[in-house]
Amino acid sequence: MKYRIAVIPGDGIGKEVMESAIEVLRASDAPLEFIEYEAGDEVLKRRGVALPEETIEGSKEADAVLFGSAGETAADVIVRLRRELKTYANIRPAKSFEGVKCLHHDVDIVIIRENTEDVYKRLENEITEDIIVDLRVTTKEAVERICRFAFEYAKERGRKKVALVHKANVLKKSDGMAKRIFYEVARNYKNIVAEDYYVDAASMFLVMNPQRFDVMVMSNMFGDILSDLASGLVGGLGLSPSANIGDESALFEPVHGSAPDIAGKGIANPSAMILSAVMMLEYLGEKERAERIEKALRESIKEGLTTPDLGGKLKTKEMTEEIIKRL
Numbered sequence: 001m002k003y004r005i006a007v008i009p010g011d012g013i014g015k016e017v018m019e020s021a022i023e024v025l026r027a028s029d030a031p032l033e034f035i036e037y038e039a040g041d042e043v044l045k046r047r048g049v050a051l052p053e054e055t056i057e058g059s060k061e062a063d064a065v066l067f068g069s070a071g072e073t074a075a076d077v078i079v080r081l082r083r084e085l086k087t088y089a090n091i092r093p094a095k096s097f098e099g100v101k102c103l104h105h106d107v108d109i110v111i112i113r114e115n116t117e118d119v120y121k122r123l124e125n126e127i128t129e130d131i132i133v134d135l136r137v138t139t140k141e142a143v144e145r146i147c148r149f150a151f152e153y154a155k156e157r158g159r160k161k162v163a164l165v166h167k168a169n170v171l172k173k174s175d176g177m178a179k180r181i182f183y184e185v186a187r188n189y190k191n192i193v194a195e196d197y198y199v200d201a202a203s204m205f206l207v208m209n210p211q212r213f214d215v216m217v218m219s220n221m222f223g224d225i226l227s228d229l230a231s232g233l234v235g236g237l238g239l240s241p242s243a244n245i246g247d248e249s250a251l252f253e254p255v256h257g258s259a260p261d262i263a264g265k266g267i268a269n270p271s272a273m274i275l276s277a278v279m280m281l282e283y284l285g286e287k288e289r290a291e292r293i294e295k296a297l298r299e300s301i302k303e304g305l306t307t308p309d310l311g312g313k314l315k316t317k318e319m320t321e322e323i324i325k326r327l
């Protein structure tokens, strides 16, 4: 049996890094069948729609979705697709790479971001021209679901701690509820340490002492911001993968966008996309292959065989070949 993978390369470097990820997946001999769909700026120009219906349907039917990046249409493409697929958990790991110059060298954090509510409901109300009220939505159902997801994630991977990030001193009702539910859920996981941080303090600790964190769980906007911060701790966008998980679908994508400044030059770092594919293999139960690919990628980086963003001299294709050689 082969897993059916919906592949959406999208715009700009999305196309370039997707090609690399598919090559690496093929080289790993994973039992995958790829079905390509289109979305993004170019499709909007050509067909008048950024996210065609067959792309949505194909993604729903697939066992998993691999997404590259969209450009100006990102909100209409990827934000919509995450919603259509009902992916409520956004997983963003940040783990140090040997050979990459950074502030810290032993970071191993996984940020789990609630993916469905908060200000991303985009309920912006114009009261008068000068006063806009944004609704920040928090429901018990979504908080409980994401907290459970975080503890299950930690349990399955033998991780020791889960930290809730919140602002319950100001948002007494919404984040107050989140904090209460978090500790209720934590009671079912006696072997995992549960702790909580104010988002401001968590930001400082992430910069000064990120080693204190393991799994972190938080609402949508805090997760958006802190996951980029965490990504900066280990080498930045070229290295940051992510997974969007729901009960029926899963979508894997690099954190970066279409990078118009380097698109077409063949120098995009394929690592974030390849590591997203690694997360997909793990999700599909292909742990051994996932580990092999990640190891090959980390070895290449350690040896300095990288694209220019990490100080190397290789093109996207050359870095991909080095990874495949080490598989």
Ligand code: NAI
Pocket (backbone or CB within 6 Å): 013, 017, 068, 069, 070, 071, 072, 073, 074, 078, 237, 238, 239, 253, 254, 255, 256, 257, 258, 259, 260, 261, 262, 267, 268, 269, 270, 272, 309
């Ligand atoms: P970006 O992530 O595309 O680029 C930011 C900077 O990081 C650029 O200097 C770029 O060259 C560099 N960079 C990103 N990925 C890289 C890689 N793999 N290798 C080497 N360098 C890399 O974000 P930006 O510039 O804010 O947005 C550009 C376009 O992408 C916009 O149209 C935006 O809407 C879209 N976008 C799409 C996203 C998505 O599809 N998920 C996410 C973020 C932005």
Ligand code: MG
Pocket (backbone or CB within 6 Å): 224, 225, 228
């Ligand atoms: Mg972001």
